[in-house]
Amino acid sequence: MKLPFFLASRFVAGEALEESLPVVDELNQDGLHVALDKLGEHVHDREKAVAARDTYIDLVRTLAARSDDELRNRISIKLSMMGQLIDEDFCLDNLRQLLEVAAEHDMFVRLDMEGSDLTQSTLDIFESVYPDFPNHVGPVLQAMLKRTDRDIDRMCELGVSVRLCKGAYAEPAEIAYQNMSQIRKRYIDYMERLLEHTDYSGIATHDDQLIDATRAFADRHDIGPDTFEFQMLYGLRRTTQREMAAEGYNMLVYVPYGTEWFPYFSRRLREKKENVWFVLKNILFRQ
Ligand code: FDA
Numbered sequence: 001m002k003l004p005f006f007l008a009s010r011f012v013a014g015e016a017l018e019e020s021l022p023v024v025d026e027l028n029q030d031g032l033h034v035a036l037d038k039l040g041e042h043v044h045d046r047e048k049a050v051a052a053r054d055t056y057i058d059l060v061r062t063l064a065a066r067s068d069d070e071l072r073n074r075i076s077i078k079l080s081m082m083g084q085l086i087d088e089d090f091c092l093d094n095l096r097q098l099l100e101v102a103a104e105h106d107m108f109v110r111l112d113m114e115g116s117d118l119t120q121s122t123l124d125i126f127e128s129v130y131p132d133f134p135n136h137v138g139p140v141l142q143a144m145l146k147r148t149d150r151d152i153d154r155m156c157e158l159g160v161s162v163r164l165c166k167g168a169y170a171e172p173a174e175i176a177y178q179n180m181s182q183i184r185k186r187y188i189d190y191m192e193r194l195l196e197h198t199d200y201s202g203i204a205t206h207d208d209q210l211i212d213a214t215r216a217f218a219d220r221h222d223i224g225p226d227t228f229e230f231q232m233l234y235g236l237r238r239t240t241q242r243e244m245a246a247e248g249y250n251m252l253v254y255v256p257y258g259t260e261w262f263p264y265f266s267r268r269l270r271e272k273k274e275n276v277w278f279v280l281k282n283i284l285f286r287q
Contacts, residue, residue, distance in 0.1 A: 008265040010235040010278040012039070013257045017062070020257035023234070024063075028071055031245040032253050033229070035076040035110060036063060039258035042080050046090070049083035053094040056082070056109075057101045064105035072229075074108040076254060079122055092125055099133045106136075108161070110202075113140035115169040116176070123151065130160065140204075142167030143187035144176045152190045156197035163202040163231060164190055168267045188213045195223050202252060204231035206240075215249075225249045233268070235278070 005015050013020035017038075024034045036059060043049050059075050067073040077098075083091040102109045111126055113119065119142075126139045138160050141148050144167035155162045166183050167176065177183050184207070191214050194201040203214050211230065218225065229250035232241050245251040256264055268275045 003262065005261070006282055007279055008261045010282060011233065011256070011265060011268050011275070012261045013234055013255045015257070015259045015261070017059070017257060020255060021062075021066070023255060024066070024073070027234075027253050027255070028067075028073070030242050032241055032251050033072040033074075035074050035231070035252055035254045037076040037078075037112070037254060037256045038081075039256050039264050040081045040260040041078045041114065041263060042085060043083065044085055046083065046086060049081065049086060049090070049094060052081040053098055056098050060098070060102050060105055060107050060109075064107055072108070072250070072252065074110065075102075076110040076112055078112045078114060079125060080114055080118060084118065084121060084125070088121060088125060092128055095125060095129055096132075099129055099136055103133055103136045108135075109137050110163055111137065111139050113142055113165075113167075116145060116171050119145065119147070123154075130158065134160070138162055140165060141190065142169075143190055144171065144178075144183050146175055146177065148186070148190065152193050156193055159198050161198055161200045161202070162194055163204050164194060165204040166207075168271065184209055188217075192217050195228055196221070200228060202229050202231040204254075206232055206237050211244075236275075 013023040020036065024036065027034050038055055038059060040052060043052060056075060056077055063073050063075065079091055079095065082094040099109060111122060113122060123139060126137065129137055139155070140163040141151050141155065142165055164187065166187060177186060187210055191203055191210070195214070195218060203210070205211065214230070217223070218228070225248050229252050230244060231252045231254060234253050234255045241251050241253060269279065
């Protein structure tokens with residue numbers, strides 16, 4: 001059974017790209033950068049993976065045609081949509097084709113991080129393409145995973161732009177911190193290393209403690225706001241996004257769209273009670 005889209009409309013820009021582009025324009029007009037993500041994951045069929053690659057390629061072209069140099073609009077993708085679960089070499093080939101077009105348009109492609117069963121494979125694929133596309137691809141690391149300490153070291157060694165987030169997937173205690181104060185502590189340590197050793201990493205969080213820690217660290221170490229960015233999700237902390245951009249911080253909004261919104265939507269509901277409230281309000285006050 002397919003749920004009606006209006007339930008997810010707080011968090012997902014539209015089911016079609018055409019509905020999502022006006023959202024991108026509006027965010028850009030408010031001084032916010034955008035990462036567009038065509039939703040979908042865990043593809044097991046080669047034809048679907050190739051179609052996903054072609055959709056991403058079209059997305060790069062569409063976005064590049066609408067963006068000027070001042071905007072750091074880009075795309076964010078899941079490798080499991082481009083064949084990672086079928087055959088890593090096939091996925092790598094799809095990713096290379098996408099990155100060639102992205103590099104032509106000087107557009108950055110962020111590789112979202114999925115569940116821990118895909119972490120090593122995602123980082124391996126990233127490392128295979130990075131030498132050829134050093135300015136156009138970067139991974140996501142999740143502060144909750146215990147292995148991230150090592151992965152941060154490696155990304156700092158490469159100097160690559162990383163998106164740092166807490167991690168949205170339920171992971172077992174053997175491999176992931178479960179306690180929020182411990183996750184925050186790890187997050188702050190990783191943020192400090194990324195700000196010092198990488199160029200233009202993304203601090204992806206809605207958490208004031210982490211945002212304040214980032215601002216304070218950058219101030220103390222004379223790290224200019226042009227050398228990193230904050231990132232938030234579409235539909236969350238909308239006023240804060242605009243206030244921080246007006247203060248001079250780079251703020252990127254992750255804008256998902258597409259018909260396969262249910263897994264993304266359910267991760268948002270699991271994360272916070274307030275997100276459930278947004279959905280209930282949509283149901284109660286729908287005209
Ligand atoms: P969290 O939801 O833990 O909230 C902590 C505190 O922040 C709250 O108690 C409150 O004080 C404050 N807060 C949060 N939301 C608020 C609101 N709306 N209003 C007021 N205060 C609020 N995950 C992943 O596994 N792989 C990925 O690739 C990505 N990609 C990604 C991109 C971007 C741009 C973002 C922002 C996040 C991701 N994530 C992700 C998701 C991420 O891992 C994490 O699950 C969510 O961001 C939730 O954690 P937060 O740190 O944002 O705050």
